Amino acid sequence: MQLSIDGKSVTAQTGEYILQVAQRNGIEIPALCHHPAVEPSGACRLCMVEITHADWGGWKGLVTACLYPVQEGLIVSTANEKVRKVRAGVLDLLLARCPESELIQNLSRQYGIEKTSFIPRPEPDLCILCGLCVRICEKIGASAISTIGRGIDKIVSVPYETEENYACIGCLACATICPTGEITFTQDEQTRSIWGRNFELVYCEDCGIAIGTPEQLKHYSERSGLDMSYFTKCDRCRNREAAARFARITF
Amino acid sequence: MKNSKLTSPEKLARLKGKLLKQRQKQRPIITVCAGTACVACGCVPLTAAFREALKENGLEDKIEIRTTGCHGFCERGPLVVLQPEGIFYQQVKPADAKSIIEQTIQNGELVEKLLYRDPQTKQVLTHEKDIPFYSKQMRLIFGMNGHMDPTSIHDYIALGGYAALARSFLEMQPEDIIEEVKKSGLRGRGGGGFLTGKKWATCRKAPGEPKYIICNADEGDPGAFMDRSLLEGNPHAVVEGMIIGAYAIGSHDGYVYVRHEYPLAVKNLNIAIEAAREFGLLGENIFSSGFDFDIKVSRGGGAFVCGESTALMASLEGKIGEPRAKYIHTVTSGLWGKPSTLNNVETWANVPMIIEKGADEYAKVGTEGSKGTKVFALTGKVNNTGLVEVPMGMTLREIVFDIGGGIIENRPFKAVQTGGPSGGCLPESALDMPVDFDTLTEIGSMMGSGGLIVMDNLTCMVDLAKYFIHFLQEESCGKCTPCREGLRQLHHMLEKVTRGEGGVEILDDIERLCMVMENASLCALGSSAPNPVMSTLKYFRNEYLAHLEEQRCPAGVCKDLITYSVIEENCTGCVVCKRACPVDAIEGEKKEVHKINSDICTRCGICLAVCKFDAIFVE
Amino acid sequence: MTLPQAPLQNILDKHPHDESSLIMLLQDVQEAYRYLPPEILVEIAKTLNVPKAKVFGVATFYKAFSMEPRGETEIKVCCGTACHVRGSTLIMDEFKRTLGVEEGGTTEDGKFTLEAVNCVGTCAMAPVIVVKDVYHGHMTVNKLGKLLKSLNPKKAKTTGAKAS
Ligand SMILES: Cc1cc2nc3c(=O)[nH]c(=O)nc-3n(C[C@H](O)[C@H](O)[C@H](O)COP(=O)(O)O)c2cc1C
Ligand code: SF4
């Protein structure tokens, strides 16, 4: 199907969202809570764009690009004045929430905001509550974290109380996906620490680099149905071995 | 009780005939309102006193006592109505039970002091129907409340209940029912005013099985209680509406999502569902038609946002009640991703009436765009607080002054707030506007759930806006930025205004923030949150300005801008205020003029309340 | 601290063991224990086969639940709109001052929990408070002192909790 984004005619498939199509066509829309690995959620409200349609009798409105399904003949403006104003407002609010986040500072600057016009949060952290960590942990981790509380007091956390309540497998997916660097971890030769918990490490049989935590590998094995013996090497060594085997077979 | 199943509509009709005959025999009935408000002011001991008095006079078998749901006129509770005459006694104490039985029931004499006296005309009125509070209403949905025990399916059937269900199964195809509901013009009573028939049609056609129907009884509006009273007082009407809807839409599973603070509603609803099952009106093979349908009751967890359709469905699934984008509607993909129809309690209760009377007859009531009646919780600074049901299109003036009896102590009317936290405040100039979905939206408010809060000159409009924003801030789910962060900032700003800080410029900042929240929020909680602020700014800007420019709260509410002082001429030195003041802010010897130390005073208002000589002054 | 297991077992037996029962289960636990003890949440997570994190997420999202024991007597101050315009703020402030707790807080001696609730359906008697299921209408700051006295006759004016 055809639609128009900022005056440019583009092609799209049923089931796609505006954001995907725009990105494919090199049109940039800021998006903080979106990641191709997880389902879209529409939490940050930064990817607002204005849409209208020839058949809508002049009606137009703002929607989130990450969640709005494309349709034939849709007319999208990604950067008109109204859109920029609303986005600037959202960024201003995020900057008040996380004044120390470099990511938010940089984005805000692009919208002409150096300093938030609102009252900054007392004792701010870097979490913008985009929810990516929770979604990725549900998808490839162990559903070990969740939002706790509601409204302005909402935080992301492992369950309360003792460590043995944590289901975290130390896979680091959450820390990797976090756009602001709020989730931190440490790792030395012996241990990896995340969410206040220490994990042992498993090393590659061949090259000896750390390939993960025992809990993590067990989880992968259970999920994929592959035997634990599959998880004894790092990806590179496994690929090298497979390539060698492949070479033996064909030549 | 196994053979109580009504396997066909004819059996239902026969049962109704039998029940009516019984009712005729039993005649005089003492109806005691056992709605929440009447229970709160003592109808339980009153009922016991009646039983006692009947026994004493050997009348237990001749006269029936019926405890009913709310009659609407809670202001005058506990209410007692003697049927069939409709003699209306108000504010009845247990001690009065005896005289009612001995004088009225046995001798046909009225108990004068319990009759209603019209405060305006001073006329004493005997019958319910003559009281202005009732005479201007049109109680199509609520009328039944006063005539039946909500826990008795027999009462409901005797009053014509489930006849509409029989008619749907006997004479109509599912499509005909949807057509009828469409033709009636029924719009959802939960807030948005969405056309019910259209919703049903889309859901029926949507691919996917099973389909779900849901009754929204979350009633999150902090100032409304009509859904509660309906479920408590007439649960079968809602159940019947849902069965008809299920048949029309093709659903076999229904849910009622009830606000967690409504235990009596849950109880009466469960009794009703149980009885309907026993009579074969719910469950398998209803009326031997091969159609199955059942209802589950789910208690909410206590979150205003769960009144929103997608959050409600998430909550039913056992999840955190966060809304999701509705670019794909819930009628197509709702509960567990299946086509789902969600309607409000009152919407469901309208359905049997539409089927029974026919769409044309139903649509005779109301305005062009809004058909039927609407129940309002009329509260605030109005004389007759209670639940009122009026035809759509009645003016606010008629509701507030004719039915509501005007403002307490004849103080000046200032505003009326409709639509709850998502609604707006309307000034005196809107009083002659007809109340319907479209008019209210046009003038910057909305129908919402039907809360109608009347305010006088002692209500501060900035404080009221702050109140709603505070409520919403507590209730925001926190998923999206504009609502979560915006409400916090908006609350800060309004607090500043109530302290007289920030200068006039702050109003521009408020308006700018409101624009962002309105346009960027994920769900209607956030996008309509600015309404209470924007509507008060529109109609009562002067009050904001008084706070900001003169550091003055004209209504004398905002604590930071008021001081308490003693009017010397009036003070008799009675020492009452000095003794009452919890923080010892009042000085003065007996028989001497007292003085309030503003540095210590916490503006609690006690001295104002206790002084008998109007000597305390607030400014 | 070990908790009585009997109510939990009854509660678990009452509902089907799937995710959609979670909120109802939590409601029953709240009623039986007056709060949601973390070890019970873990037990529920196991039984329903729902991730523990999710159970905590749900338990902390809804207002009906509390993660700390509530006081013996819950004082519910209606802060619905009708009560607000008829002065519930004054009532709330005075409770906060006399009990020395914030909204939602429990007094140190565990006697009272102060709660703000929305419309309790008796706007005709606004402002309303509900204590032990008894409604007190047309509340004034004045009446409040008397009511507290009647609820807590033994408590000396200056001291807080008895050591226990
Ligand atoms: C924040 C929010 C709260 C709501 N609360 C309620 C409610 O308590 N009761 C209700 O019936 N509808 C409520 N609604 C409206 C519902 O989302 C939905 O539109 C309605 O239940 C549909 O039923 P109707 O078509 O019969 O009105 C609320 C909407 C929002 C956005
Ligand atoms: S590290 Fe732990 S919390 Fe983070 S994604 Fe992996 S399992 Fe989840």
Ligand code: SF4
């Ligand atoms: S911790 Fe990071 S990923 Fe998780 S919600 Fe906060 S900002 Fe997003």
Ligand code: SF4
């Ligand atoms: S608008 Fe408010 S309530 Fe709605 S999703 Fe956003 S944060 Fe939640």
Ligand code: SF4
């Ligand atoms: S308002 Fe309250 S604190 Fe102030 S003087 Fe009067 S009684 Fe004392």
Ligand code: FES
């Ligand atoms: S990326 Fe679309 S709302 Fe966050």
Ligand code: FES
């Ligand atoms: S509760 Fe009795 S009239 Fe409303």
Ligand code: FES
């Ligand atoms: S608002 Fe308090 S009882 Fe209705």
